[in-house]
Amino acid sequence: MSLVNVIIISRALGPSGRGDVVFLMTITSIAVQFAALSVSEAASNIAGSTPHHRRALASNSIVLATLLGALAVGLLFALFRVFPNIGPHVSGVLYALMLISIAPLILEGYFERIVLADYGFKVVNATWLIPPLANVVVNGTLYALGTISIAAAFGTWIAGQIVALALLWWYIAKRLAGFGRPSPALAREMVTFGIKAHGSRVLMWGNYRLDQWFVGAMAGARELGLYSVAVAWAEGLFLLPQALSAAQRPDLVRADRKTAGAQAGTAFRILTSMTIPLVLVTFLVAPLLCVGVFGAGFRGAIGDLRILAIGAFGIISLKVLGGALIAQRRPLQIGRASCRE
DSSP states (O other), X not given: OHHHHHHHHHHHHHHHHHHHHHHHHHHHHHHHHHHTTTHHHHHHHHHHHOGGGHHHHHHXXXXXHHHHHHHHHHHHHHHHHXXXXXXXXXXXXXXXXXXXXXXXXHHHHHHHHHHHHTTOHHHHHHHHHHHHHHHHHHHHHHHHHTOOOHHHHHHHHHHHHHHHXXXXXXXXXXXXXXXXXXXXXXXXXXXXXXXXXXXXXXXHXXXXXXXXHHHHHHHOHHHHHHHHHHHHHHGGGTHHHXXXXXXXXXXXXXXXXXXXXXXXXXXXHHHHHHHHHHHHHHHHTHHIIIIIHHOGGGTTHHXXXXXXXXXXXXXXXXXXXXXXXXXXXOHHHHHHHHHHO
16 A cells, blocks of 8 residues: 555656655654654563553553653754754645654554554554555545645645554553553653663664665755655565564563574564565566656666665564564664674
8 A cells, every 4th residue: 555655656746756755754754763762662562461551551651752752853853953954845834744743653653562462453454554545545536636745645644643543542542451640660661671672673764764864865855756666665575574573572572582582483484485586576577666667757766676675684684583582571682683784
């Protein structure tokens, strides 16, 4: 669904327009990941191993997301004032929407892990589907009417995330433990563990998100539009590792170290064997994927896609093996591996 939306935006707005939309989304996503301090990793472990903490955990998530989101907004505002060229050159409304959305998106990540810890795969699948579905329906309709714009595309993406957050909030309140009194002691535990895991998550996001910020800031919207098309295809290779890592996480939190290692190793071997032919096919058909689907204006994305496809094997190791280490409360090990990569 996300790929369909990429096609719609790219054909409607061209490389430069696509680049502007991606720049806004990238800055928002990177800010969310940096500011969240990987507290979601702690939420996942605590919710899975100590269910009696879930009420306080949910309430703490709201408090922490609000505080960390406000801090991120202040830092971004200051950063863009000092270095205006690295920020988005958009209207004040879009600028404000980008900043306002940071705290809710942080909270969405926290809530998602709490729900996953209780094997809430159906509702999490729904939250993953809502944003891209909204993008395709709304942007596709606007494209057909000839009224699509950068503001509409970015606003639709934010709206889809907010709807997903509302669904998670409802599920926690009605189907899980609900919300209780915030616990400062539990909050310290969440932040302490999150900081330990944060280095690896930031480096992993830097592998395939921060680079888009750099491209947009240094090379401009057109080059980012080309690069983002290559990223959209390459990320198709990352979807199965992400899904399997999420599915394994509740079991790995509850398993002993030996069992967790065996399960993660099996998943890694299966995914690697499945990914090898997919990478080869992607490398060969890159011209068709970039030019045939998006048009001749996106020929510059072919080389980018071929390079990115090879990186799928590193993403598998970070997603599956890294997720297992964090689930077993050994986040510093994955941090060292990410640094080497």
